[in-house]
Amino acid sequence: MHPFDNLQLVIGNSGIGGVSPFIGDSYSLYSVIYLGVNVVIVLAIGISLIAIAYSFLKFIMSQGDPKAVQEAKTSLTWAVIAFLIGVFTFTIKTIVMKLFGINSAIL
Numbered sequence: 001m002h003p004f005d006n007l008q009l010v011i012g013n014s015g016i017g018g019v020s021p022f023i024g025d026s027y028s029l030y031s032v033i034y035l036g037v038n039v040v041i042v043l044a045i046g047i048s049l050i051a052i053a054y055s056f057l058k059f060i061m062s063q064g065d066p067k068a069v070q071e072a073k074t075s076l077t078w079a080v081i082a083f084l085i086g087v088f089t090f091t092i093k094t095i096v097m098k099l100f101g102i103n104s105a106i107l
Contacts, residue, residue: 059073
């Protein structure tokens with residue numbers, strides 16, 4: 001008995017959709033990588049949006065103090081850079097998938 005047999009039954013019958021990595025077809029590794037990349041991109045964009053909001057709060061709470069204003073501007077700059085990297089990563093992933101003819105519906 002394989003240690004993941006019961007897990008395969010639960011995932012296969014859950015109605016979650018997608019391809020289970022335990023089934024062993026040719027798309028299972030791709031589906032795991034696709035899911036992992038999507039999770040990382042969503043987390044990066046989400047964290048950067050939180051950082052942008054935090055930077056605005058730092059700017060508001062600085063009350064005109066030049067040092068605090070500069071710190072808020074610096075953190076806002078890095079948060080926007082992180083957001084743009086996340087968006088560009090998603091765009092590049094989408095372009096690469098289209099160029100290679102990878103359909104996300106089969107993943």
